[in-house]
Amino acid sequence: MAKIKKAFFCQNCGAQSPKWEGKCSSCGEWNTYVEEIIEKSSDANVSSARSSKVRSKPKAINTIEQNAEIRYRTSDHELNRVLGGGIVPGSLLLFGGEPGIGKSTLLLQMALKWSGIKVLYISGEESEQQIKMRAERIGINNDQCFLLSETSLQHILQHLEEADADLIVVDSIQTLHSSLIESSAGSISQIRECSGELMRFAKETNTPVFLIGHINKEGNIAGPKVLEHMVDVVLQFEGDRNHMYRILRSSKNRFGPTNELGIYEMQGDGLREVPNPSEILLSNRDEQLSGSAIASSLEGLRPMLIEIQSLVSSAAYGTPQRSATGFDLRRLNMLLAVLEKRCGFRLATKDVFLNLAGGIRVEDPALDLAVVSSILSSSEDIPINPKICFAAEVGLSGEIRPVSKIDQRIQEAQKLGFEQIFLSKYNLKGIKQADFNIEIFPLGKIEEVFNQLFG
Ligand code: TYD
Ligand code: MG
Numbered sequence: 001m002a003k004i005k006k007a008f009f010c011q012n013c014g015a016q017s018p019k020w021e022g023k024c025s026s027c028g029e030w031n032t033y034v035e036e037i038i039e040k041s042s043d044a045n046v047s048s049a050r051s052s053k054v055r056s057k058p059k060a061i062n063t064i065e066q067n068a069e070i071r072y073r074t075s076d077h078e079l080n081r082v083l084g085g086g087i088v089p090g091s092l093l094l095f096g097g098e099p100g101i102g103k104s105t106l107l108l109q110m111a112l113k114w115s116g117i118k119v120l121y122i123s124g125e126e127s128e129q130q131i132k133m134r135a136e137r138i139g140i141n142n143d144q145c146f147l148l149s150e151t152s153l154q155h156i157l158q159h160l161e162e163a164d165a166d167l168i169v170v171d172s173i174q175t176l177h178s179s180l181i182e183s184s185a186g187s188i189s190q191i192r193e194c195s196g197e198l199m200r201f202a203k204e205t206n207t208p209v210f211l212i213g214h215i216n217k218e219g220n221i222a223g224p225k226v227l228e229h230m231v232d233v234v235l236q237f238e239g240d241r242n243h244m245y246r247i248l249r250s251s252k253n254r255f256g257p258t259n260e261l262g263i264y265e266m267q268g269d270g271l272r273e274v275p276n277p278s279e280i281l282l283s284n285r286d287e288q289l290s291g292s293a294i295a296s297s298l299e300g301l302r303p304m305l306i307e308i309q310s311l312v313s314s315a316a317y318g319t320p321q322r323s324a325t326g327f328d329l330r331r332l333n334m335l336l337a338v339l340e341k342r343c344g345f346r347l348a349t350k351d352v353f354l355n356l357a358g359g360i361r362v363e364d365p366a367l368d369l370a371v372v373s374s375i376l377s378s379s380e381d382i383p384i385n386p387k388i389c390f391a392a393e394v395g396l397s398g399e400i401r402p403v404s405k406i407d408q409r410i411q412e413a414q415k416l417g418f419e420q421i422f423l424s425k426y427n428l429k430g431i432k433q434a435d436f437n438i439e440i441f442p443l444g445k446i447e448e449v450f451n452q453l454f455g
Contacts, residue, residue, distance in 0.1 A: 004180060008033045011188050036189040037180055071255075072167070072208065075113035078264060078273045079106075081300075082235065082248050084256015087167070090206040091255065092199045094173075094228065096213040096221040097237035102246055102266055103212050105134065106237065107169045109270045112140040119144065120165035124151040124175030124185075138270040151185065153178040153194045160201055170198065172212040174222060191223035199230055228252065240359030245280065246271065247360055260300035278305040278416055280358060291378030294389040295370030296409035296421065297362055303405075303412035305389060307357035308367065310374040315351045326356030327371065328363065335372055335394060342398030342446050345379060366403040368394040369422060373449060382454050387419035392427070398446035402427040407435075414438040422449070 008017045015026035020033050071086030080086050097103045111119035128147045153176050176194040177185040202209040213221040232254040239246040248262035263274040291310045324332045339345045370390040377384050391409045393401040402424040413421050425442035
């Protein structure tokens with residue numbers, strides 16, 4: 001067997017050393033060195049580099065013909081949307097999420113629903129029996145879906161050559177183990193080696209490969225950062241485990257947008273796609289309650305109306321509490337400071353709790369105005385008319401700022417039966433009030449909001 005060259009690398013700073021060290025001499029961290037392969041067989045590489053014929057050659061960009069874009073459209077519309085139309089052949093996709101969120105369920109369900117293509121589902125976490133039980137729960141039969149329970153990378157690669165599958169799912173990359181490396185499965189060097197081999201397989205055979213990845217306690221995908229650089233697509237599956245709703249996002253996509261959302265509902269028989277999120281995100285709204293405001297938000301190309309709930313109450317202890325679920329806490333603090341400075345609300349002695357209904361997390365700046373209004377409503381204990389919704393950003397000096405794609409936001413609000421929408425007066429330029437059946441309230445300053453709502 002050809003010689004394998006190995007070295008030790010610090011997992012913290014990436015420093016290299018020929019021998020293992022307890023403390024990294026470069027960054028001072030303890031116990032961070034792991035063994036990694038740097039060259040599989042140096043002699044073979046050098047000689048083959050010289051002797052073998054190089055088949056690739058540089059081409060002028062305008063001589064390259066573009067084939068019609070090929071994508072495998074999966075049977076899952078939400079997944080297609082997030083991927084930008086479907087799976088690109090030969091791509092390597094990393095799928096991360098917290099334990100128990102439904103990663104295995106989603107990919108197994110995709111494999112089962114997809115007729116006419118051969119899927120090989122490799123699991124290092126569950127036995128074939130256990131996967132079969134899950135498949136029974138999902139309740140779809142498919143004779144082109146193959147299962148393999150295996151953790152050895154070398155065995156898997158052999159199976160892959162023989163299986164001739166159209167799509168591979170690996171659950172999970174942290175359970176694979178290459179015999180070329182001594183460290184245990186899940187270590188940085190194992191993850192790097194295994195995903196490198198699987199990437200080579202994907203590119204050489206033009207077969208898409210899904211890698212399921214665990215995440216660490218900070219919420220990042222466990223393993224080297226290089227893993228995220230290496231793959232073509234990074235998908236994240238998130239949601240509150242106490243809620244049924246799950247959100248699929250992509251944080252990297254070489255072949256499509258990264259701002260699209262996929263929404264699912266976890267049910268007893270697998271994940272159900274949610275094509276119309278607004279209906280579920282607006283909680284039961286029969287009664288008028290203070291502290292609730294609706295924002296017309298947009299994720300990617302998809303408008304959705306989200307209910308924002310606040311509770312403002314006198315602080316029982318010296319330091320008031322601020323808590324936000326699904327919304328950036330720093331942004332909430334900023335909005336509270338703006339309310340205090342521009343509108344004279346004494347919120348410094350109040351506890352403020354903010355919650356986005358449905359357990360979802362949104363980063364749309366157009367939520368600002370609804371957040372401010374819901375805080376005002378709770379603070380005054382006056383409910384906001386349930387037929388009003390909001391779509392505007394709030395600036396530091398209290399100005400109401402315009403947001404993108406306002407016409408789509410207005411249309412969604414109109415579709416769901418809202419009668420008034422509050423937005424920035426600077427958003428009026430591109431739109432004609434006559435085009436809509438909903439009443440549009442343009443605002444310039446945050447003070448006007450209070451007067452309009454409760455004045
Ligand atoms: P799972 O896919 O095993 O999560 P992950 O692979 O991300 O760790 O999902 C497990 C959870 O989903 C578990 O709590 C049970 C629940 N579940 C359902 O509610 N309905 C179903 O049909 C299935 C298969 C799972
Ligand atoms: Mg799993």
